[in-house]
Amino acid sequence: MIFQRRADVVSWGRVVRVPQTVAMPRFRDEIADAMMSEMPGGLLAIGQRRSYGDSIFNTGGHLIDMRALDRFLAFDRDTGILRAEAGVTLGQIMRLAVPAGYFPAVTPGTRHVTLGGALANDVHGKNHHVAGTFGRHVTRIGLLRSDGYRELSPGDNLFAATIGGLGLTGVILWAEIQLQRIGSSDLDVEITPYDSLEAFWQLAEASTASHEHTVAWIDFAARGRKLGRGIFTRANWRATGSLQTHSEGFRRSVPFEVPFCLLSGPSMRAFNALYYRVQKGKRGPQVQPYADFFHPLDAVADWNRLYGRRGFYQYQCVVPAGSMRDAIAALVGAIVQAGQGSALAVLKTCGAIPSPGLLSFPMEGATLALDFPNRGAETLALMSRLDGIVREAGGRLYAAKDGRIPKETWAAGYPQTATFARFVDPRFASDFWRRVA
Amino acid sequence: MTMAARSDAPKRIVILGAGSAIAEEAARAWARRGPVRFALVGRQPDRLEAVAANLRVLGAEAASYAADLDTADAAALISRMAAEMGRLDIVLLAYGTLGDQQACERDPKAASQLLHTNFISAAAWCLAAASALEAQGHGSLVVIGSVAGDRGRASNFIYGAAKGGLGILLQGLAHRLTKAGARAVLIKPGFVDTPMTAHISGRGGPLWSTPARVAAVIVKVAEPASKGRAIVYAPRFWRWIMFVIRNIPERIFHKTRL
Numbered sequence A: 001m002i003f004q005r006r007a008d009v010v011s012w013g014r015v016v017r018v019p020q021t022v023a024m025p026r027f028r029d030e031i032a033d034a035m036m037s038e039m040p041g042g043l044l045a046i047g048q049r050r051s052y053g054d055s056i057f058n059t060g061g062h063l064i065d066m067r068a069l070d071r072f073l074a075f076d077r078d079t080g081i082l083r084a085e086a087g088v089t090l091g092q093i094m095r096l097a098v099p100a101g102y103f104p105a106v107t108p109g110t111r112h113v114t115l116g117g118a119l120a121n122d123v124h125g126k127n128h129h130v131a132g133t134f135g136r137h138v139t140r141i142g143l144l145r146s147d148g149y150r151e152l153s154p155g156d157n158l159f160a161a162t163i164g165g166l167g168l169t170g171v172i173l174w175a176e177i178q179l180q181r182i183g184s185s186d187l188d189v190e191i192t193p194y195d196s197l198e199a200f201w202q203l204a205e206a207s208t209a210s211h212e213h214t215v216a217w218i219d220f221a222a223r224g225r226k227l228g229r230g231i232f233t234r235a236n237w238r239a240t241g242s243l244q245t246h247s248e249g250f251r252r253s254v255p256f257e258v259p260f261c262l263l264s265g266p267s268m269r270a271f272n273a274l275y276y277r278v279q280k281g282k283r284g285p286q287v288q289p290y291a292d293f294f295h296p297l298d299a300v301a302d303w304n305r306l307y308g309r310r311g312f313y314q315y316q317c318v319v320p321a322g323s324m325r326d327a328i329a330a331l332v333g334a335i336v337q338a339g340q341g342s343a344l345a346v347l348k349t350c351g352a353i354p355s356p357g358l359l360s361f362p363m364e365g366a367t368l369a370l371d372f373p374n375r376g377a378e379t380l381a382l383m384s385r386l387d388g389i390v391r392e393a394g395g396r397l398y399a400a401k402d403g404r405i406p407k408e409t410w411a412a413g414y415p416q417t418a419t420f421a422r423f424v425d426p427r428f429a430s431d432f433w434r435r436v437a
Numbered sequence B: 001m002t003m004a005a006r007s008d009a010p011k012r013i014v015i016l017g018a019g020s021a022i023a024e025e026a027a028r029a030w031a032r033r034g035p036v037r038f039a040l041v042g043r044q045p046d047r048l049e050a051v052a053a054n055l056r057v058l059g060a061e062a063a064s065y066a067a068d069l070d071t072a073d074a075a076a077l078i079s080r081m082a083a084e085m086g087r088l089d090i091v092l093l094a095y096g097t098l099g100d101q102q103a104c105e106r107d108p109k110a111a112s113q114l115l116h117t118n119f120i121s122a123a124a125w126c127l128a129a130a131s132a133l134e135a136q137g138h139g140s141l142v143v144i145g146s147v148a149g150d151r152g153r154a155s156n157f158i159y160g161a162a163k164g165g166l167g168i169l170l171q172g173l174a175h176r177l178t179k180a181g182a183r184a185v186l187i188k189p190g191f192v193d194t195p196m197t198a199h200i201s202g203r204g205g206p207l208w209s210t211p212a213r214v215a216a217v218i219v220k221v222a223e224p225a226s227k228g229r230a231i232v233y234a235p236r237f238w239r240w241i242m243f244v245i246r247n248i249p250e251r252i253f254h255k256t257r258l
């Protein structure tokens, strides 16, 4: 396994561009060998780089790109238990599992994430209120640390540290997960435009018991009485039907990085207004294949290049149930007032199911996620105003999306950080961890 | 063997050097296309097992055979696999080493070792496989050569000589096997992003390909119905690049640092 210095390692937000030293092993034994030798600056395993900020960088140290460790190890078609190397993507899992009548119990908004990355951020999906986080469906982990290899099960301290552990507890070599049964690869989807935040809360509450998947898109071009208006989507898997996998290729792609941001200011507002109208036109019940429902952005390869050379920030917070209504209203108000809102804004309520990781992000309440084109100081200032609202409400930010919050803001949201630090492998490091630890 | 028996599932495929990045991609592509029974040969049993487990989950049967392909008895192992599998539909020879040109120039032992791995031992496997396919009256032998075998260059002509030698060998085997209804094809990849090239800087440029792209060519030419040439570049555009490179006059070529 050979480490090489490369300038082309970027995270999904494309803001930070610092050369990294990377190796891409194909077999598990190669990683064990690397761990035996001196690795100045420490190690960090990374996956599909779908995280937005600096949690995939280890500047001055070493990165292990896990994407070539993408083999299935075992799949029990009777129980739906799947064991795979950490570099397998959720998309690969879907291609294998869907025809057999199974689906990952939790999927984020893109299927181009690795099993290792999904674990290390303890990702959540539109079904958080019924399924909890990805980590809840992990039954076993093969973890390689600098002091040796071990297998972890739910209940182990190191398991709790590794789920949502941002790669800092060692290299996840493989994991075993329990898949969910599905009777069809399609979902019954219902699209409902709503006019105000109040209407959103009502829809969300009314849907948690009846619908497995709920999510809303917020129109950040709307102001005044329309503040917070958007499109509420809820869905359930169809009970029976065909079991068809998604097609592998992209329908469209952004072949190069546009030199300036196409998704800001007037074009963003025009996009939002158009999107709102189009979705409004689609209101009502319909049937959608899982890829259209869960991963609409995956139809366009490298869409993040539309944000231009300077890249963009994603801001995702969660605020607890007790304060969520006021906090979300304050956040949306502040963003609209600043006129920086983005085209891709998502609001969702999270359920009470506890997350298994020490640093897992979700909590019972509501999560808001949106993109901000990088306009330098102006953007950073807005995000720090939002930080204040989140902190005041007792909420926190998502490490997978973050590339800038100050140490104190992180600590306020994650009181378990000190406990977690005890499980960090002394030979592992990341830019993110150096920033918040 | 009758036509009916030939199309009988599963396809029987032997891979020599099954841990290779290119070979593993080819194996996956075959497994996705339909029922396959694999015999995977390589010198690292744990790695073979990882490759085999994945192919099994994808629906194929897979048995591993641990052997150093440089030194193993090719004829004996080919007959054993043919017997255990019932017949051989495809034999893919993928193993090889890039070696260290400078070390080879200093040390004749290193040079002959590199030639042995990439040509002498490979030729023994090709001859053994060709005899088995000839006896059956069908099947494809697919061997991975290299564009490095098209013209000797100061930077890697020992590796190139071995790969070039495979070209002549495969042309001859293709000629010989047609009569029997079997086939032999040499694939010549250009730059491919695999562990073999992990030390080369500037990877990922327009001339670089992926194991999956090369594998797609392998799968295509291995089809019994494929009527392609005995020598196939992967990706195809290398045919034109190598045409130009072979035809650069010596006095100009010798001034380059290729």
Ligand SMILES: Cc1cc2nc3c(=O)[nH]c(=O)nc-3n(C[C@H](O)[C@H](O)[C@H](O)COP(=O)(O)OP(=O)(O)OC[C@H]3O[C@@H](n4cnc5c(N)ncnc54)[C@H](O)[C@@H]3O)c2cc1C
Residues within 6 Å of the ligand: A012, A044, A045, A046, A047, A048, A049, A050, A051, A052, A055, A056, A066, A086, A087, A107, A108, A109, A110, A112, A113, A114, A115, A116, A117, A118, A120, A121, A122, A123, A124, A125, A126, A165, A166, A167, A168, A170, A171, A172, A173, A297, A400, A401
């Ligand atoms: C369009 C889009 C939509 C998204 N939607 C959601 C969503 O709905 N919900 C959600 O929760 N997230 C969402 N995300 C974020 C994404 O799910 C996470 O960032 C995920 O962790 C990315 O996985 P990855 O394979 O790209 O890992 P990377 O981004 O490469 O790495 C993520 C972290 O995992 C660690 N890691 C990776 N592999 C290993 C390993 N083998 N061993 C140890 N550590 C490892 C890394 O060190 C890093 O800390 C979205 C991202 C995008 C781009």
Ligand SMILES: NC(=O)c1ccc[n+]([C@@H]2O[C@H](COP(=O)([O-])OP(=O)(O)OC[C@H]3O[C@@H](n4cnc5c(N)ncnc54)[C@H](OP(=O)(O)O)[C@@H]3O)[C@@H](O)[C@H]2O)c1
Residues within 6 Å of the ligand: B017, B018, B019, B020, B021, B022, B023, B042, B043, B044, B067, B068, B069, B070, B071, B094, B095, B096, B097, B098, B117, B144, B145, B146, B147, B188, B189, B190, B191, B192, B193, B194, B195, B196, B197
């Ligand atoms: N990558 C390129 O740019 C490129 C270009 C043109 C041609 N090729 C050819 O493509 C073929 C496949 O290579 P690759 O690119 O896929 O690289 P790779 O992943 O490094 O594969 C090479 C394989 O050959 C095996 N091997 C070498 N010597 C062996 C021996 N004595 N016994 C058993 N196995 C042996 C290696 O096994 P171990 O792991 O045990 O060493 C390894 O699995 C090679 O023939 C190569 O020459 C590659």
